Amino acid sequence: MTKLFDKLDSSAIESVEVDENVVKVVYTSNINKEYTFNCENVEEFVDKFSEILVECELNKDNPQFEKKSVGRFINQQIKEGVLVQSK
Numbered sequence: 001m002t003k004l005f006d007k008l009d010s011s012a013i014e015s016v017e018v019d020e021n022v023v024k025v026v027y028t029s030n031i032n033k034e035y036t037f038n039c040e041n042v043e044e045f046v047d048k049f050s051e052i053l054v055e056c057e058l059n060k061d062n063p064q065f066e067k068k069s070v071g072r073f074i075n076q077q078i079k080e081g082v083l084v085q086s087k
Contacts, residue, residue, distance in 0.1 A: 002017065012070065013071050014026040016049065021040065025037065
């Protein structure tokens with residue numbers, strides 16, 4: 001089951017596509033290049049990613065809300081080894 005997140009409120013991430021054990025990320029800096037990552041627990045990744053997106057949407061007009069960053073989340077997942085770039 002493929003999930004595409006492409007209407008993101010992010011200056012760094014254009015889109016994220018999730019399928020099986022693969023997460024594909026397109027950065028706004030180069031929308032013609034897709035980065036592919038292996039992900040052992042895609043369901044957990046999608047759940048956490050969805051939480052970030054929902055939190056951002058619900059609080060986008062709240063000036064007291066510390067905005068979550070989609071790009072920071074993706075970068076954190078890479079650093080923690082949740083997303084491992086395919087070669």
